[in-house]
Amino acid sequence: MLDWLSDNRAIVAAIIILLLVGAFLWSIAYGIRQTRLREKDQVFGDPERTVGGWFWAICGVSVLLLAWFYFSWGVARAFFPQAANELCQVGKLHEAVSPVTSSLAIKSRYSKSKTLLVRNSKQLESLRARLPVEAFTVSDVSRVKIVMSNTQRLINMMATPDFVGAETMREIEEVNVGFAGITNALATAPEQWMASEKALAQPSWGTSEPEIPLLPISARGAKFDTLATEAAILSKKFLRIRNLSPPAKSLIDETKMMIAALKKSPSANDKDLKLVKARTTYMKAVDRIFKRIDDGKIFPASVMAGMQSSVQTMLYQLEEAKGGLSYVETLFFPGGDIIKSRTQCTEQGPGRWLPKPTDVIATFFALANPDLENGGGYKGTTLLWWKWLPVAHVVAILIPDGLVDLLPGSYGELDESGGFQPNYKDWMLSLAQGDVYMGAIPMLDGHIWDSLFRVLVAMFFGITLGVPLGIYMGVSRFCKSFFDPLIELYRPVPPLAWAPLILTIFGIQDDGKIFLLFMVAFAIMVISARTGATGAQLSKIRASHSLGASDQQILRYVILPNALPEIMTGVRISIGVCWGTLVAAEMLAGTTGVGFIENVARTVSDYELIWVTILIMGLLGLIFDLMMRWAIARYIPWRGKG
Amino acid sequence: MKKFTKSVLLASVAAAMMGGATIAKAADSVNVAFFLEWATPNQISKVEKAYDDAMGVKVNWTDFKTGTAMTEAMLAGDIDIAYSQGLSPFVTAIQQGHPLKMVGVAMEYPANNCYIKNGLGIDASNASELEGKTVAVPLNTMADFAFRSYMKHFNVDVSTMNIVDQEPADGAKSLADGNVDMACIFGGNSSKAAAEVGTAIMTDAQKVEAGIGSFDVVSVTEDFATKNPGLLRTFMEVTAEANASWTGDAAQLAIVAKDAGMSPADTKSQMDTFIFLSPEEQKAKYFGSEGVAVSAAESLGLMFKKPGAWNVDKKIAKVITGEYLD
Numbered sequence: 001m002l003d004w005l006s007d008n009r010a011i012v013a014a015i016i017i018l019l020l021v022g023a024f025l026w027s028i029a030y031g032i033r034q035t036r037l038r039e040k041d042q043v044f045g046d047p048e049r050t051v052g053g054w055f056w057a058i059c060g061v062s063v064l065l066l067a068w069f070y071f072s073w074g075v076a077r078a079f080f081p082q083a084a085n086e087l088c089q090v091g092k093l094h095e096a097v098s099p100v101t102s103s104l105a106i107k108s109r110y111s112k113s114k115t116l117l118v119r120n121s122k123q124l125e126s127l128r129a130r131l132p133v134e135a136f137t138v139s140d141v142s143r144v145k146i147v148m149s150n151t152q153r154l155i156n157m158m159a160t161p162d163f164v165g166a167e168t169m170r171e172i173e174e175v176n177v178g179f180a181g182i183t184n185a186l187a188t189a190p191e192q193w194m195a196s197e198k199a200l201a202q203p204s205w206g207t208s209e210p211e212i213p214l215l216p217i218s219a220r221g222a223k224f225d226t227l228a229t230e231a232a233i234l235s236k237k238f239l240r241i242r243n244l245s246p247p248a249k250s251l252i253d254e255t256k257m258m259i260a261a262l263k264k265s266p267s268a269n270d271k272d273l274k275l276v277k278a279r280t281t282y283m284k285a286v287d288r289i290f291k292r293i294d295d296g297k298i299f300p301a302s303v304m305a306g307m308q309s310s311v312q313t314m315l316y317q318l319e320e321a322k323g324g325l326s327y328v329e330t331l332f333f334p335g336g337d338i339i340k341s342r343t344q345c346t347e348q349g350p351g352r353w354l355p356k357p358t359d360v361i362a363t364f365f366a367l368a369n370p371d372l373e374n375g376g377g378y379k380g381t382t383l384l385w386w387k388w389l390p391v392a393h394v395v396a397i398l399i400p401d402g403l404v405d406l407l408p409g410s411y412g413e414l415d416e417s418g419g420f421q422p423n424y425k426d427w428m429l430s431l432a433q434g435d436v437y438m439g440a441i442p443m444l445d446g447h448i449w450d451s452l453f454r455v456l457v458a459m460f461f462g463i464t465l466g467v468p469l470g471i472y473m474g475v476s477r478f479c480k481s482f483f484d485p486l487i488e489l490y491r492p493v494p495p496l497a498w499a500p501l502i503l504t505i506f507g508i509q510d511d512g513k514i515f516l517l518f519m520v521a522f523a524i525m526v527i528s529a530r531t532g533a534t535g536a537q538l539s540k541i542r543a544s545h546s547l548g549a550s551d552q553q554i555l556r557y558v559i560l561p562n563a564l565p566e567i568m569t570g571v572r573i574s575i576g577v578c579w580g581t582l583v584a585a586e587m588l589a590g591t592t593g594v595g596f597i598e599n600v601a602r603t604v605s606d607y608e609l610i611w612v613t614i615l616i617m618g619l620l621g622l623i624f625d626l627m628m629r630w631a632i633a634r635y636i637p638w639r640g641k642g
Numbered sequence: 643m644k645k646f647t648k649s650v651l652l653a654s655v656a657a658a659m660m661g662g663a664t665i666a667k668a669a670d671s672v673n674v675a676f677f678l679e680w681a682t683p684n685q686i687s688k689v690e691k692a693y694d695d696a697m698g699v700k701v702n703w704t705d706f707k708t709g710t711a712m713t714e715a716m717l718a719g720d721i722d723i724a725y726s727q728g729l730s731p732f733v734t735a736i737q738q739g740h741p742l743k744m745v746g747v748a749m750e751y752p753a754n755n756c757y758i759k760n761g762l763g764i765d766a767s768n769a770s771e772l773e774g775k776t777v778a779v780p781l782n783t784m785a786d787f788a789f790r791s792y793m794k795h796f797n798v799d800v801s802t803m804n805i806v807d808q809e810p811a812d813g814a815k816s817l818a819d820g821n822v823d824m825a826c827i828f829g830g831n832s833s834k835a836a837a838e839v840g841t842a843i844m845t846d847a848q849k850v851e852a853g854i855g856s857f858d859v860v861s862v863t864e865d866f867a868t869k870n871p872g873l874l875r876t877f878m879e880v881t882a883e884a885n886a887s888w889t890g891d892a893a894q895l896a897i898v899a900k901d902a903g904m905s906p907a908d909t910k911s912q913m914d915t916f917i918f919l920s921p922e923e924q925k926a927k928y929f930g931s932e933g934v935a936v937s938a939a940e941s942l943g944l945m946f947k948k949p950g951a952w953n954v955d956k957k958i959a960k961v962i963t964g965e966y967l968d
Contacts, residue, residue: 095868102869115670119698211739288696292872341741341864343957348717348741379781380801500815507821508776508806589778589816590807600807603782604734605710 002365007207009358013078016358017069020062027059047640065357073347074356076332077205082221083328084205084212084338084345089224090325091340093318096231097311100175100238103297104308106315111308113298117159123289124152127282135279140265143258144286150255151290157251158243158298165245172241172299172307178234179310182227186317193222206359212338212345220325224318238307242296252294259287355608360615363608367597370446378609379600381592382446389443396434404428448616450510450592454585455578458514462521462574467567470529475559483526491523495581499588508589516585521574528570532563565632565639572628579621671700672866672873675712675724678705679830681902681909682726682749683888683918684881689901692884697876710734712861716742722866723877726858730784733943735861736958743867744935745966746860746878747924750917753788753854755833756826757840759817766844769796775823776804778813784856785810787942789826791854792843811835830908846915857928857938867966874966878921882967885918921967929964936962 005012034055042049069075076083103112110118128148133141157163199215199222206212216222244252263283319326336349346352355363369376370385377383404425412423422430430436472479495516506512536559544558586595594613601609632639674693676682687693693701704721706712709731715721717740726748735742756777758764764771772793779789793800808816810832813825818839827836849855860878867874888894890913892906899909919927928935936959943958 098865098868123695123698285695288876289698292698292876297872339741341739342743343960344739346739346741352717500812503812503815504819507819508778508808508816509821588808588812589821590781591804596807600781603710605714605738 006362007204009206009356009362010078010081010204013069013074013356013358017066017075017078020066020069023058024062024066027055027062030055031059068354068357070332071334071350072354072356073333073336073351074358076328077356080328080332081205082218083325083332084347085217086221086224086322086325087329087333087338088212088214088340088345089216089221089228090318090322091338091345092228093224093231095340096228096235097314099235100307100311101315103238104304104311106308106312111301111304113159113301113304116292116298117155120155120289120292121152124148124155127285127289132275132278132282135275135282137265140262143262144283147255147258147262147286147290150251150258151286151293154248154251154255154293155298157245157248158293158296159300161300161302163245163248164243164300164303168241168243168245169303171237172303175234175238175241176306176310178230178237179307179314182230182234183310183314183317185223185227186314186321190219190223193219193226195219195222206356211347214344220321220323223321243299244296248296255290256294259283259290263287353607355611359608360611364612364615367609367612378447378597381450384444384446384448386442387445388440390434390440391438392431392434392436395438396432399432401429401432404432447592447594447597448620451582451586451594452620454510454513454517454593455575455582458517458521458578459571459575461514461518462525463571466522466525467529470526470531470567471533471555471559471563473526473530474533474563475555480530487523487526490519491527495520496584499584503588508591512588513585513593516588517578517581520577520581524574524577525567525570528566528573529563532566532570533559535566536562561636561638564636568628568632568636568639572625575624575628576621579617582617671702672697672723672870672877673702673704673721674877675704675706675715675721675727677726678903680726681898681904681913682884682916683894683898684725684884685898685901686888686894687880687884689897693877693880696880697873699873713740713742716740716861716863719863722863722870723874724861725881727861728784729857729859729938730782730787730942732859732861733939733958734782736939736961737943741864742861742961743864744859744861744939744962745867745874746881746921746964747919747928747935748858748860750855750857750919751915752846752849753791753856754785754826754828755836755842755844756785756789756792756824757817757836758824758843759820759822759840762823764823765841766796766848769843770798772796772798772824773802774804776806776821778806778808778816778822778825780809780813780826780828781805781807783828785826785828787945788854788856790945795852795854830904830912857935859935864961871966875968878966882921886920888918925964925967929962929967933962933964 031053034053069078073084101107105111105114128145131141131144136144193216195217196215199213199217202213202215202217204213216225263280322329334350336347336351338345339348366376367378368383370382372380372382407425407428409423409425411429412421412426414420427436469479469483473483474480498516498519502512502516506515540558540562541554544554549557582593583595583598586593587599590596590599594616598610598613601613672693676685676688688701688703691701704715706715706724709724709728712721712724712727713731713735716724732742732744758772762771762775764775769792777789779786790800792798793803806816806822808822808825810827810829813822813827814832814835816822817825817836824843825836825840827833844852844854860881862874890910895906895910895913898913899906902909904912927933939958939962
């Protein structure tokens with residue numbers, strides 16, 4: 001069942017998207033009707049006005065999910081499952097012509113010839129200006145100058161149409177004709193091309209490791225693919241073209257020899273190492289510019305004009321040939337492209353860093369699979385499952401090992417025959433270390449449970465210690481003034497700043513992580529309890545006092561009930577912040593936990609996994625908040641009515 | 643009339659392409675990523691603008707904290723060349739299907755050390771006693787790769803160990819506190835701290851003997867490599883020249899130390915462990931038909947792989963090339 005769903009993600013997503021659109025439209029219609037119904041008998045600002053309205057929640061959630069589907073290109077995959085494959089073929093064509101386009105004025109303002117000519121002439125100019133005359137002999141100086149002017153002459157020669165050889169012209173024309181042929185082929189109907197059987201057997205978009213199937217699965221795609229191969233051959237041909245006419249060649253040979261001679265010939269003052277070095281450095285720079293020119297990659301603009309237009313026409317025809325695909329691309333692939341690289345096609349853009357909702361769910365189920373042997377769980381731990389917890393382990397926590405050392409007698413020793421007979425003290429030690437089998441109880445296990453456990457324990461201590469302290473700070477001058485500086489001093493410090501200290505003090509076990517979370521929860525609970533306690537109306541306190549209430553009774557029946565709404569708000573806030581601090585806490589020493597998964601996933605940029613952890617934490621936080629809201633409404637009905 | 647409409651369309655297509663072209667600026671400047679506190683001879687060329695002179699374009703250098711961040715910047719189009727990216731972030735990027743290429747080896751260096759806490763009485767001779775112990779490892783890094791290589795070498799079953807994911811600085815601290823029995827570390831300061839309380843499981847010489855080594859790669863975006871092969875070749879050439887003219891004298895060391903942000907003494911001790919290969923040596927050892935680069939990348943990829951076959955059709959071999967070293 002799961003496998004089937006996983007293989008048919010596109011269909012599943014399409015159904016979900018349609019349902020979401022339906023829910024969105026229905027919720028709006030229903031919401032408007034409800035609003036009209038109540039409009040007349042409600043006053044603006046009345047808190048009762050916000051009660052209910054679950055249909056708007058549906059509306060909000062469906063908008064969120066639809067936006068997610070859209071920007072992760074999930075809509076594109078659901079309704080145009082072939083689009084990515086076809087765009088991949090288009091990408092192949094773009095990749096194939098990229099060596100040619102990069103040397104033309106396509107996708108850039110200047111052609112490469114122009115850039116090279118300007119850049120190298122400028123460099124020659126500056127090189128000429130800083131010729132170290134003292135490093136060369138007089139005759140060498142003039143020879144160097146000749147080399148430079150030769151190089152400049154070579155540049156200009158290459159950029160002059162008159163000097164382009166017939167052979168070069170023929171080669172360029174050949175490439176031009178080739179591109180014209182591709183343009184024509186692009187204009188024809190794609191029927192004559194066909195997807196191969198091998199291509200059709202590929203896993204569909206997003207269901208395998210190479211996300212997008214590489215071989216064309218449609219006639220149109222097959223056409224682009226074939227033409228891309230042809231274009232690649234043309235590009236190779238183009239890269240081999242050299243603009244080296246006979247006069248240019250002889251000039252190159254001549255200059256080459258001069259440079260070689262200059263490199264060898266002695267300098268004006270061989271004793272001065274500095275001058276020798278200046279000379280070699282300078283000659284190296286001259287040689288480098290010359291070498292950049294002598295491969296003949298500068299062409300006159302007029303010669304390249306034909307190619308410029310033939311390639312541009314081809315690209316234009318490519319856009320035409322895409323037909324409906326170009327609309328799909330603009331509308332359903334927002335903010336990015338399908339890029340063909342050396343070995344595969346990949347999504348670059350939101351499709352890469354925002355995984356599709358269905359993929360995230362699939363990753364979640366793979367993670368949630370408790371079968372560790374077969375790729376379930378993460379790094380050897382399940383996501384949320386159960387295990388047998390030996391009772392002995394619980395006992396071991398309760399008995400410190402040191403206590404056994406205090407017992408009378410000594411530990412057993414090896415006997416003569418090399419055997420070991422443990423005495424009662426050894427038994428006690430193994431009991432204290434949890435090595436005795438005492439039965440087992442079922443217990444929750446897994447990353448989520450570990451994180452949840454840490455948060456819950458931290459919250460438990462935060463509430464049981466923070467609330468009483470907060471309330472006493474609200475009613476007692478001593479408590480207020482004594483604890484105030486302490487709490488206010490540590491409260492604003494971000495938890496991450498404590499992390500290195502906590503690692504040293506508590507080590508790598510759970511206690512350190514729990515303490516970090518506790519510190520966060522504690523401060524919030526103290527502040528909220530204190531605010532709640534001081535917020536009790538004076539008239540109520542005076543009234544109960546005059547009715548004869550004792551201090552205890554005032555605390556129990558007046559102040560505490562009045563503080564409860566604030567305390568519950570504090571609990572809600574601190575649970576949220578605890579989940580937020582969890583990633584930092586589990587970074588200290590990661591062994592398990594949702595934050596640990598996220599930390600490791602980040603190092604390999606595994607976006608699906610990162611989103612799974614984000615969603616798990618978000619959903620757990622939401623569930624807690626909903627529970628708290630329910631508890632508040634149920635047990636503190638006087639909230640907001642005091 | 644039809645011709646006119648067509649030419650207008652052509653012009654608008656060209657204009658649209660120019661508008662969306664980030665490549666336009668790439669031809670005028672090349673952006674290179676590097677690490678601070680990771681000293682290399684070519685930092686002299688960097689300081690003296692030898693790259694700018696040789697390539698004829700402006701070369702911008704940006705320092706990064708991690709190799710993964712380099713990958714991200716390359717994908718975003720902000721970086722063209724990553725000099726000395728770790729092998730592990732590179733392989734991870736290829737596994738994710740990103741369009742990158744390895745074109746050279748920046749340097750070889752001894753594998754990251756795993757320090758065993760002093761006083762445990764465990765060393766290379768009885769390494770199997772590590773089973774059941776607690777180890778701090780920064781997961782999915784070169785240190786993780788080194789750790790797994792050591793354990794494989796000593797035949798220690800990793801699944802029996804309690805592995806804790808810790809940053810090197812935290813790992814060193816946990817080792818000092820005795821919370822972990824072994825810590826695998828990278829980075830100068832953390833290594834120094836760990837060496838205070840622990841002993842490396844293998845010496846550099848033993849590592850070489852066991853064939854456990856590391857190397858940093860020079861990686862580029864495929865886009866840059868196809869469009870500017872000339873610039874890339876010159877970059878590699880200048881780097882090779884810088885490596886060849888490295889003598890390690892005080893003057894050179896001072897320049898590199900300043901640029902790397904370290905003291906000359908630390909720079910020297912770090913660079914003493916690095917081996918910078920000439921293009922010929924690189925081609926012979928790493929990029930030949932039985933090159934080390936491919937096999938190392940494959941075995942590393944296998945260790946960190948996600949479920950599913952990622953190396954279909956020898957994917958990794960296709961993006962490792964020595965052609966730009968000529």
